[in-house]
Amino acid sequence: MRRFLALAAASALSLSAASAAPIEDFKLPGVVYNKDITTPDAFLGHGLGEKPIRHDQMVAYLKLLAEQSERLSVETIGHTHERRPILFFKVTSPEHQGRIEEIREAHVASLAGAEIDADAPSIIWINYGVHGAESAGMDAAIPTLYHFAAAQGEEVERQLEESVILIVAILNPDGHSRRVDHVETFSGAVPVTDPAHAVHNLWTAARTNHYWFDLNRQWLLLTQPESQAWVSAWQKWKPQVSGDFHEMGSQSTYYFHPGEPKRKNPLIPDEARDIAKGIAEVHREFLDSEGQLYFTEQGFDNFYIGKGSTYPQVNGGIGILFEVGAARGGAIESPSGERSYADNIRTHFRTTLTTINGTLAQKERIAEYQRTFFENASEAAGDHPVKAYVVSAGEDRSRMERFLAFLDTHDIDVHQLEEDITVGERTFSPSDSYVVPLNQDQHVMVRGAFDKVTEFEENIFYDVSGWTVPLAFDLDYAPLKLRIERGEDAGRFNANLIGEKVDDVDSRANGPVARSNYGYIMPWTDRLAGKALYRVLDEGLLVRAANEAFEVRTNNGVQDFDAGTLFVPLAGQEESPQAIHRLVQTLAREEGIAVIPVASGAGDDATASLGGASFTPIEKPSVLVVFDDGIARYDAGEVWHFLDQELRMPVTLRRKGELGDLDWSRYTHLIMPGGGRVSLPEGAHERVKRWVREEGGTLIALRQSAHWAQDAMLGGKDAAEPKKEEPAEDAEKLRFDYAEMGVRDAEHLVRGAIFATDLDTSHPLGFGYGDRVLPSLRNTSATLDWPMDNPYAVVAAYPDEGSVLTGYVSEMREGEISGTPSVIAQPVGRGQVILMADNPVFRGFFLGTDRLLMNAVFFSDLIDSPSGTYEEE
CATH class of the missing domain: 3.40.630.10 (Zn peptidases)
Structure with a gap:
């Protein structure tokens, strides 16, 4: 033995x-x-x-x-x-x-x-x-x-x-x-x-x-x-x-x-x-x-x-x-x-x-x-037409701090902006703006991070072709063509422009929050506001979100706030006012979220009172993310990472082929990332349709899943879509040399280019954005169709001209993509179907578009259906 x-x-x-x-x-x-x-x-x-x-x-x-x-x-x-x-x-x-x-x-x-x-x-x-x-x-x-x-x-x-x-x-x-x-x-x-x-x-x-x-x-x-x-x-x-x-x-x-x-x-x-x-x-x-x-x-x-x-x-x-x-x-x-x-x-x-x-x-x-x-950095900077970039994230401190940390890790010098400067129609303020000079040792790395490139010697790419970092972060930024020098002659021609070098990223901690006898306001401008919101909801508190801009009396007088702003009332809560105050104090200290005590339910203009219909209660989301079985692991992982790491929200991960025996009543949102074979099995498909239409669920579909969902969940392509013309019998026959096949096959691929989109900032999915231009990373050529029965459904669209900001896109593909929807939000029965042609959390780096996913998770209940029918005017 x-x-x-x-x-x-x-x-x-x-x-x-x-x-x-x-x-x-x-x-x-x-x-x-x-x-x-x-x-x-x-x-x-x-x-x-x-x-x-x-x-x-x-x-x-x-x-x-x-x-x-x-x-x-x-x-x-x-x-x-x-x-x-x-x-x-x-x-x-x-x-x-x-x-x-x-x-x-x-x-x-x-x-x-x-x-x-x-x-x-x-x-x-x-x-x-x-x-x-x-x-x-x-x-x-x-x-x-x-x-x-x-x-x-x-x-x-x-x-x-x-x-x-x-x-x-x-x-x-x-x-x-x-x-x-x-x-x-x-x-x-x-x-x-x-x-x-x-x-x-x-x-x-x-x-x-x-x-x-x-x-x-x-x-x-x-x-x-x-x-x-x-x-x-x-x-x-x-x-x-x-x-x-x-x-x-x-x-x-x-x-x-x-x-x-x-x-x-x-x-x-x-x-x-x-x-x-x-x-x-x-x-x-x-x-x-x-x-x-x-x-x-x-x-x-x-x-x-x-x-x-x-x-x-x-x-x-x-x-x-x-x-x-x-x-x-x-x-x-x-x-x-x-x-x-x-x-x-x-x-x-x-x-x-x-x-x-x-x-x-x-x-x-x-x-x-x-x-x-x-050593050649200074000479290269002198020859380059751009001498520096000025950047700002406005009121979104966390996005700016992430960008500053990014620059610091790459050993790129960045300075405070010392005085107001206007470039085009944008005025940059020293309170929230920074200057990145090109005349520094990391000149080439600055170029690599900031340059927009749309012309290429060859159109075959192993990876993405466009990654301009300020666009990925959706920063306001502009090139400066002033002469900027370092050393003893620093600022010789613009002495008041460049301030102190930024050596450490400031702590996000805010000061103490004064007590309120009415409630607390949290603006939706900071990208980490979603993390704070989930924390408040997880504590069992009631939260209301503004559907429109409003003014209200605070401890510091009447203040204006944008749509999407959160209000945590003291009335109707199971927690005591003391416990609520401790929580908002913690959020201000640990997350750096601005928390404003409210003194009254309205401002001087009481048309948008905090207790009125212009505020909607926010439900605590319970999110299901499908992966595998044709869903790309990369895409699913990026969604999972954003919700789990950035928003600190529990996420249920489930293989796409294993949806049949779920208790759908426990989920508020289903997220379908992109991939190669994204369609749901027949039984799961019908169950999800019923969950959306009858039970009020929200389906968020990204990239290829958005194209499947538009057809499967919203009724397919419009019958009026123009048909492709058949080639004439006497059309010129195409013939190419075999050696050209690699380059020609790659010619019309969209290899990670950054497109501009026009975003409706009044839509709940657009809450928190400062302007309508939103850069988005696109790496597929398929396009969404325009919905014909709801003129409010297109949240973002690629402009008719000038849609490519950086990266390789053939002229034919740019023409096909320009003027098509980028984001669609369509009410279906009691629920919502939200389609995004791109991946808003691409590689966990697109801090500009990731707010779209955050808004889709928290604000889907704020999206209304139109009350009438519309015809083309």
Whole structure:
């Protein structure tokens, strides 16, 4: 019996052993390794690639290496949503470790003009594991750190003496942990190389972080704690070269930058590409020596500046992307033969070493390139027609503070506006406006964040083509063409324009709230007002929202307030006036929400009294969000993140195919994000229609779901829609060269461009917005139809002309989209159907449009149906 159990245990330990590699297979030929350093095999109990390595195992082993070796130091730079640590290693000689902060300060100072030490070490950054499903991109950290902890000899000593190697392991611990769980769940004693096996199918679910965000789009956006941690560390060090390690489809071989020549962001200097090509020669030499297949300068681009290999290139560094054909389940069949997890780990480890050697081979050139990049900022600013940008969020303090924090993390200088300035029809006030000068070290990054780009050398994009940050935040902003200088001559031509540099984002805390004997007003102008509203509703208090602008007597006299303003009365509440006052005090202190005590139920003009019909009670929302089964995880995660993290509202997540047995009476809102196959199953479809029409539910449908819902819930396309004309028999026949197919196929795709929309700010979904122009990120070409029976239903529409603000859109697609609805709110029976052609919470970054979703959740009951019928005039 014991022998049987021992054999069974041995079988369990040999899970996918055919693809495993002992550490001996990773050691460099002729290199002696310190036997006092614990090997991965000894710690883990198996070879690399034999089975997934849990995050806690990796953390424990890598920390042990740092304890055992004077060459490694480690710190925790952040934690994930699931509270896992993000480890940051500094790898260099023991002598450098003793003065590591001095080295960092000297390096950063050299970029600001200080003298360069010829013996200063190169600063090299390595990203491992931004995508949780990409196993080799994470596990390569183990042989790399073991190698530098244990390898002996002149070569490794030289590398450690001439460089400081900064390693983030792992960038995405939450996604990594989901991958491990998936592979362990579907693995057996015998490896299965069939690509159809479930063990190999774990793309988005494990690729993303806790809220299903693609973290390799977050280097610019910074909405997630992981990216905030890495970018803060990256900017603190400003590395010269950054390597970013990934996996791609199993059918592919091995890829490394410099990437497709025509798909480079114009802000990236050409020399960066030349340096990357020089480093690529070292990768080639290694891969050729082993007969490995690879490709470069094909497929992958350097356009969107929010990716880990492109972000460094607009910040003075060299970014290098590595991709290997995935073997996520251990071993998998591919057109190039069987691909193994262990081989992928080893190749990424070895190209990490070639990145270091390739950098050191161009050590002086790279140091001079980076120094010149920042030194040229002043000259580039002088040549640029725009000298600064002035920005404001008006009364929305939280949106402005998020923007200031964004600039600070990217090391962009921002100043207070010192005096009123009028640009066009907009006057910017020092009370809520700031100035971002282009004459600063981060000149290129300012351009990357603020520029509008609508013309491109090529129309093929790996990611979005437009991301102008002030548009995403819906800020009032304007370019200034005044001359702005720093140093002793600061403000020589506009001495009163630029105020003090903003070093810290102000606290949102407000002062004490005076007691009221009547109730409290909370304006709807701040984007975090929704968070405060839910907190009040969750306490069981009654809240009323204004349907129109009004005036009221407060403790400070008569004041005017806009539609959407919230009123918390003392009358009719179950809580005492003392308890209500304590709550609003807490909201003012913790959320920074303005709370105004009310002295009377009306102002001098009593046409909109607080107790009248122009105020509507707000129901506490109970939100259901569907995901999977054709709904895009990215879209669903962004909705979930906004409601949960931003509004602190509980959200019920349910797979789209599992709606049949729900108790619909407990939900007020159903949100259907976009995706590829969004239609509801027949039974669920009919149940949702009844829930909306008869039970007063609100359906909020986004992107592709909006197009399905318009047809399925609102009766389909209008019969008067013009039919496409059939081509004439003698029409010219089209014929193109096959080589043009890629570019022509991409010509009419809408790749993440920002469109202007005209927003009805008097509509409940428009409450809290200051003006009618609302930028919106659009990445689909499908359009909503105009509703013919309700002229009040279109809340926002794309203008007939000039709809594209930034990003690539073909002339044909712009013509199709212009003049169509962007947001529709249509009462149906007792409920509402709200359609949004775009995703208002795209990547958690569009702080301008996310209010649309917040208003749809809180204010859907404020939307009335017209009382009559209308004909076209």
